[in-house]
Amino acid sequence: MSEKKPIYASNLVIRSADVDDVGALCDIFRRASLTVESNRNLITTHPEWLVWDHAMLPFVRVAVVDGRVVGFASARPVDDFLELEDLFTDPDWMRQGIASNLVEDITQRGVRVEVTANPDAIGFYESVGFVTSGVVNTEGGPAPRMHLDVTRLRP
Template sequence: MNDRADAATLIRTAVAADLPALQQIYRAASLSNAGDAPLLLARPEFLVFAGDGIAAGRTLVAVSDPAGDGRVAGFATVAAGPDDGPELEDLFVDPGRRRRGIARQLVRQVAGDARDAGHRRLWVVGNPHALAFYLAVGFVQVDRIDTELGAGLRMSLDLS
């Protein structure tokens, strides 16, 4: 895993005008995993990102080169989780911008915000294909769970 964060990446709260870019990233990133694409294409409703967390201020975007093109490169959405911490609901990076530390930077921001709010853990149900990434940023696998799209990994990140 490349730990180098793109020096010209800014993390900010998403706004309504970001929705088309987030929808494009969501679809492209979801379909970029050859193991998931056939099931997703068979269930197109899973390829639609509604952006429910935007209005509530729960979605963060990573903007590349904010002084230049200002393109959204990735995003993360946080939802209420168990009593000891929130849930990382979405974490997607434009496939053409991967391996630049953008997802790592988003997780770091979400974890820092959760810690600052007094939470002890950050939770995620991750795709098994993303296991190496989540382990690399400090999550530990707690359980395997069934999701509508198959097996998922219940993971937590200690924020203490």
């Protein structure tokens, strides 16, 4: 495990992903998914859930610290909102503000953001302003449907 460094605005860069980032994205996706104990059995049953979807690359934003990809988010347009498909942080960088900064980056588009949240992530989503709007059934079981109406956050 690498040593965690404090994140300063000057060394955190959020940018669009490119094809050279795919290896890091796959690694973060797999390792972060496995940090949640309740996910491990589901992932063992459904290993296809960890297969990277190359069609998402145009919608991915990466968080980079000192040249290393430490997290990513993908948000694709659906009707009049953005669907937050992925939000993952390298386990070595969790709880360092990476995911919060990625959500903030997505909100800069000025469009409502929706997500089907992992039940273990509800606290995080609420901490960045999402509210629960219902529950949906997924292959992994019931999950909260949440939204962040960024148009209401702007002055």
